[in-house]
Amino acid sequence: MAAPLLHLIAGARPNFMKLAPLVRALRADGRLDWKLIHTGQHHDAAMSGVFFDELGLPPPDVSLDCHGGGHARLTAAILQAYEPHLLADRPAACVVVGDVDSTLACALTARKLGVPVAHVEAGLRSGDMSMPEEINRRATDAIADWLFTTEPSAAAHLRREGHPEPRIVEVGHVMVDNLLFQLDRLEAGDAEAQAAQATALAALDAAGAGRALAGRFGVVTLHRPSNVDEPAQLAALMAALGALAERLPLIFPVHPRTRDRLAALGLAPAPGLHLLPPLPYRPFLALWRRAALVLTDSGGLQEETTALGIPCLTVRDNTERPVTVELGTNRIAGTDAARVLALARQRLDELDAAGAAPVPVRRPPLWDGRSAARIVERLAADLLR
Structure with a gap:
């Protein structure tokens, strides 16, 4: 019996990082077969191909090559391109991760054809329906x-929304x-590891930022x-970053x-604000793991900085990841540039007052590196009944 x-659906950069642990767990478990479907939402080398390598x-078993256009056009293109592969394979389940357009498009296509859907990173809510990711x-x-x-x-969100308990x-977080x-x-x-460090240093040198790491x-x-x-x-935020870079x-x-x-x-960076091209995952990790402070509007970095105990300011008015504020090192700064600058300076004052004392690392429950194994165990148990 087969x-x-x-x-496994991959679309954009965050998906690749969440699927890699699932692939390792599936290989280690051995009870389930799998195909990697790349929608093409992020398709250039800097945002896609390099991540597969590192x-x-x-390589994807299927590349749908859907990219560009607005949300409606991209979602519709993925719906159409994915359907024939579902009909040909009739998989036991479609596994989607995160909240990008590829996530919703492939989940919709699968469910309409009667293929069960597993959503990894379910239940996160920002409450902001102006965010495409929230929808x-x-x-x-x-x-x-x-x-x-x-x-x-x-x-808790899922229970309040009436989803059946079973x-x-x-499971914890595959990103961690x-x-x-x-x-x-x-x-x-x-x-x-040495190659990753060299890539990071080369990018810094090219931007004239080599001394920053000193x-x-x-x-x-x-x-x-x-x-x-x-x-x-954008202009206000760049001005605030320039002031902080002093x-x-x-x-x-x-x-x-x-x-x-x-x-x-025509916005040029202020002295001390060093612009780099997008970096592969590991060279970027080699940089930010040593940072005194991270300012971001990325959901993933809120979580990753929490996991390593690195102070983070989220440049958004809300977060769908409140555990990073409750247990972690994240603070919501909002999007007002003056407030972002004030909170960043306050955070640096706090770090100066603490001196060499390390920031305590408090990881949320189940953020232990075993999340993917728990997912595979549950899927195998249900699908092999």
Whole structure:
């Protein structure tokens, strides 16, 4: 009897990091077959291909090559492109991760064809329906058969929304699985770790930021439309970052959409604010793991900084990951540039007052590097009955 087949859906950069632990867990378990389906949502080398190589993901079994256009156009293209593969394979389950357009599109296609859906990172809620990700995650949860949650608040949201208890499975976070795995590889100091360090240093040297690593520095990432699409907001944030960089050198790997907006506005970085191209996962980890402070609007970095005890300011008005504030090192700064600057300076004052005392690391429950194994165990138990 053939092993049950899973379709693992990859679309955008965060998905790759969440799927890598699942692939390792599936290989170790051996009871389930799987195919990796790449929708193409992130398709260029800087945002996609390099991650497959360094995360240990095999080449996709299927590439749908859907990218570009707005949310409706991309979602519709993935719906159409994925359907024939579902009909041909009739997998036992479609496994989607996170909250990007690929997540919702593939979940919808599978469910309409009677294929059960497993949602990894279910139940997260920001309460902000202007975020495309909030719509994607709510809609995906509404049709999913397995709801694998990362933190207690996610399970609580699902229960309040009336999801049946047997579908809610608290497993921890596969993003943290990947972080701990990759951190171990960096600390091993092998050839791959040395190459990652060299890539990071080369990017810094190219941006004239080589000296930043000699002392205390911060890391910035910004990509959400609410921060980068409105010219006045982006200009205000860049001014705030420039002012902060007078005290703390800042390293800013720039997402392609953010770089396009900066170029269109003619905004040049202030001294001390060093713009880099997007970095592969491991070189970026080699940088931010040593940062004194991270400023970001990324959900993933809120979690990863919490896992390593690195102070983080989230440049958003809300978070769907409240455990990073309750137990971790994250603070919600909002999007007002003056407030972001004031809170960043306050955080640096606190760090100065603490001196050499390390920031305590308090990881949320089940953030122990075994989340993917728990997911595979549950799927195998249900599908092999």
